[in-house]
Amino acid sequence: MKKDTKTELIRTLEQELGYKRFIHTMYVAGTASSLAMCYGADLEKAETAGLLHDCAKCLDLHRMQRLCEKAGLTLSPFEKESGALLHSKAGSVLAKEKYGITDPDLLNAIRYHTTGRPGMSLLEKIIFVADYIEPGRFTASNLSQIRKMAFEDIDEALLKILYDTLVYLHTTGNPVDPMTQKTYEYYKQLFEENAIYD
Ligand code: DGI
Ligand code: FE
Ligand code: FE
Numbered sequence: 001m002k003k004d005t006k007t008e009l010i011r012t013l014e015q016e017l018g019y020k021r022f023i024h025t026m027y028v029a030g031t032a033s034s035l036a037m038c039y040g041a042d043l044e045k046a047e048t049a050g051l052l053h054d055c056a057k058c059l060d061l062h063r064m065q066r067l068c069e070k071a072g073l074t075l076s077p078f079e080k081e082s083g084a085l086l087h088s089k090a091g092s093v094l095a096k097e098k099y100g101i102t103d104p105d106l107l108n109a110i111r112y113h114t115t116g117r118p119g120m121s122l123l124e125k126i127i128f129v130a131d132y133i134e135p136g137r138f139t140a141s142n143l144s145q146i147r148k149m150a151f152e153d154i155d156e157a158l159l160k161i162l163y164d165t166l167v168y169l170h171t172t173g174n175p176v177d178p179m180t181q182k183t184y185e186y187y188k189q190l191f192e193e194n195a196i197y198d
Contacts, residue, residue, distance in 0.1 A: 001048055009051060009099065017058050025054055027134035028127070035126045038151050042123070049109040049127050052099060056091035057083075064090035071097075078177045085177055088114040115179040116162060118186035125154050132161045140164060159187045 001009070014022050029050030036046035056064055064086040068075055071093045079085045092111035095101040109127040112120065116128050132140065133147045140146075142164060150157040162184040169176050 001044065006048075006051075009048075013051060013055065016055065021054060021057055024134065024136055025051060027136045028053060028130050031130035031134045032126050035130055035150065035154070036123075039122060039126070039154060041126055045103065045106050045109075045123055046126050046130075048101070049106050049123060050130060052095045052101065052106075053091065053110050053113045053127055053131060054087065055099065055110075056094045057087045059087070059090065059094075061086065067093045067097075076177060076179070078175050082175075084174075085114055088112065112179075115177050116158070116183035116187075117179060118183055120158075120183075122154075125158055129154060129157050129161065133157075140168070155187065155191065159184070159191050162187060 010026075013025060017025060029047050032046040032050035033043055035041070036043045056067070059067075061081075061083050064083060065075070065080065067090045068086065073089055073093070075086070075089070079089065089111055091113075092107045095107060095110050101107055105121055105123050108121065109124045112124055113127050113131055117124070120128065129150050133143065133150050137143065142160065146157050146160055146164075149160060162180070165180065166176060166184055169180070
């Protein structure tokens with residue numbers, strides 16, 4: 001992305017998102033860039049995915065649903081009723097249609113940034129983790145431990161975030177999307193298999 005185009009994108013996001021969401025977005029872009037440096041991922045893509053990951057967050061639920069339906073995406077019953085879940089799928093549609101993103105990896109990083117999915121790419125993991133650890137976050141438990149872990153072993157950080165998110169959802173009584181559960185089980189198994197050879 002050209003420098004002018006990026007400046008333009010940031011200016012648009014500043015208008016589209018609320019003040020707090022915009023600050024969060026800038027922090028995620030910065031954190032994602034740092035993780036990309038750490039793991040040798042594409043810096044440019046990580047920054048752009050960070051900038052766009054919550055681009056649909058401030059739309060109302062109905063608009064999110066319409067965007068997904070028009071794009072032919074199937075929605076789980078939980079997704080349909082929850083902006084917390086739907087904004088990531090709707091965001092990937094908006095990133096393509098409004099912001100002209102065509103890179104499938106970048107679109108997937110936006111699409112799966114809330115629930116994760118089994119077999120995530122490095123970019124997908126970077127956005128998922130950056131969203132959780134960016135410096136403006138302070139409410140989740142184990143944040144300082146996870147922040148350090150993120151730059152040492154991104155898979156371990158991913159698993160810890162998934163675990164803590166499930167615990168959090170259970171304590172608040174929020175419904176767990178099957179994808180969040182599936183992602184956790186996939187990475188738990190992967191971690192246990194690898195641990196045998198450590
Ligand atoms: O959009 P952000 O707030 O920056 O972060 P996010 O896209 O990771 O969304 C965060 C919320 O989504 C957080 O409160 C946890 C929640 N979440 C993650 N998985 C699930 C979920 N909420 C429900 N109801 N079910 C899930 O499976
Ligand atoms: Fe989000
Ligand atoms: Fe976010």
